Amino acid sequence: MNKGKQPTIKEIAKRLKISTSTVSRALNDHPSIGLITTMRVKKLAEELNYEPNRTAIFFKQRKTFTIGVILPSLSEAFFSAAISEIENFANSRNYTVILGQSLDDPERELKIINTMKVHRVDGIILSSAKNTREFEYIEILRNAGIPVVFFDCVPDLVQINAIVSNLKTGMKEAIDTFASCGHRGIAFINGPAHLPASKEREEAFIDALVNNGIPLNRDYIVYTDLSEKGNTDATLQLINLSERPSAVVSFNDYVTLDAMNAVRSKGLTVNQDIFFISYANYPIWKYMENPPMASIEQLPGKQGALAAEMLFELIDRDTEENADDSGIKQGRKIVLESKLVNQHV
Known part of the structure; x- marks a missing residue:
């Protein structure tokens, strides 16, 4: 192997004198591969500092394993609580969160949405900018196969997925x-x-x-x-x-x-x-x-957690073979009850 060149599955297969498909299955703990072979493959992969080709994996699975989250401002404690729960849920699914702040600017919000669309996030969680009045981007994302879940600041529309208080x-x-x-x-x-x-x-x-x-x-x-x-x-x-x-x-x-x-x-x-x-x-x-x-x-943490859960349901549904995406088209809302707390006086 040339110095500086990333090791590949082919390199591992050549050294162990087995097929590349066997190496691939062993690295993914496929039950058809024996324990000893799996251990040999993983040991050599570790020695060679082998890293999977993420681009190839994304292409094969039609996923980037990233979601976008767009909030008005992270400086607000409400949204900090929400993003913490969203990231916790995404991490449990081995997903990375890409974060954007609209600062309640509709143009900035739309720019972030378009950037996330270009980078093919698997879904978006969005608390709409307070000055946003046009929501054409919903249909654009829908046509691109990118599900959206709103929370907190939610458009007054029927066919959207949302967590509201x-x-x-x-x-x-x-x-x-x-x-x-x-x-x-x-x-x-x-x-x-x-x-x-x-x-x-x-x-x-x-x-x-x-x-x-x-x-x-x-x-x-x-x-x-x-x-x-x-x-x-x-x-x-x-x-x-x-x-x-x-x-x-x-x-x-x-x-x-x-x-x-x-x-x-x-x-x-x-x-x-x-x-x-x-x-x-x-x-x-x-x-x-x-x-x-x-x-x-208004339970921001619970709103964030439920928004993440709903988004991953949509992502999973969209990737199933012959999936019915009616959940994305028709919309679903979960309502949480606000309540009076911390009576200080």
């Missing part, structure tokens, strides 16, 4: 908790109005007020684009009302952080002048001296 249950518990503490002036800082998650939260907020006999004040529902300025402006809009609210539910924990800062900037005290409950149970709250009154848990 029922945001209404947590909202109901939040309003019930505020009402039980005597709050009547309850406000809501919502996210961008076009998001399905924003619409779901708002409907749940209004329903929960009605169930508690609290009149709806439209001035108590404000919106943010989720930027620091947007969060602050939305909070000041509430604070500056002639009758400011005493309790606020906010779209997520990052909105709440900015909102609490805005409250303090006006000389008000969190959990005294204004109380907060927000989605989605930021882990750092327990280390803060004055955290929100409670959090609404």
Whole structure:
């Protein structure tokens, strides 16, 4: 064998005076090959530092053994918890995860999707960018035989596979908790109005007020684009009302952080002048001296694990002989219930 040249199955077969097919089967522990032959083949392969030709394997099996995961931002604890569970599941299947961050930019998201398509990932798990409104890429990936599973931020479409959180249950518990503490002036800082998650939260907020006999004040529902300025402006809009609210539910924990800062900037005290409950149970709250009154848990780790499980079911189905890909075409959704946790006050 030439110096620097990678050893091959042919080289091993030549040295052991056996066929290349026997070597291949022995390396893959095929039951038709005897134990002694298998041990001899593996011993020589180890001595020669033999490595399988992954490209040939991928071509033969029509797999790259990689999946793509696209998230808005890894800096958010929610998505860190999700990707950990996704990677754990992928690793158990001997798959590698290729990660991309959209940073909530639709163009960046589409570029990442196209790159993953070109590199022939076997499937994609995606939490859509909050500003994405066009989803033509779903059909493009479907035609390329690449299944997609959404989670958390999910398009309001029928024929998709997704893991979603029922945001209404947590909202109901939040309003019930505020009402039980005597709050009547309850406000809501919502996210961008076009998001399905924003619409779901708002409907749940209004329903929960009605169930508690609290009149709806439209001035108590404000919106943010989720930027620091947007969060602050939305909070000041509430604070500056002639009758400011005493309790606020906010779209997520990052909105709440900015909102609490805005409250303090006006000389008000969190959990005294204004109380907060927000989605989605930021882990750092327990280390803060004055955290929100409670959090609404959306189970990001479980969402990630179930998204990975669903994706591999689709990958396995797609690679079976004469497989029916109706699961990819028709779509399937698993719904997890959000819930109120960590009542700090």
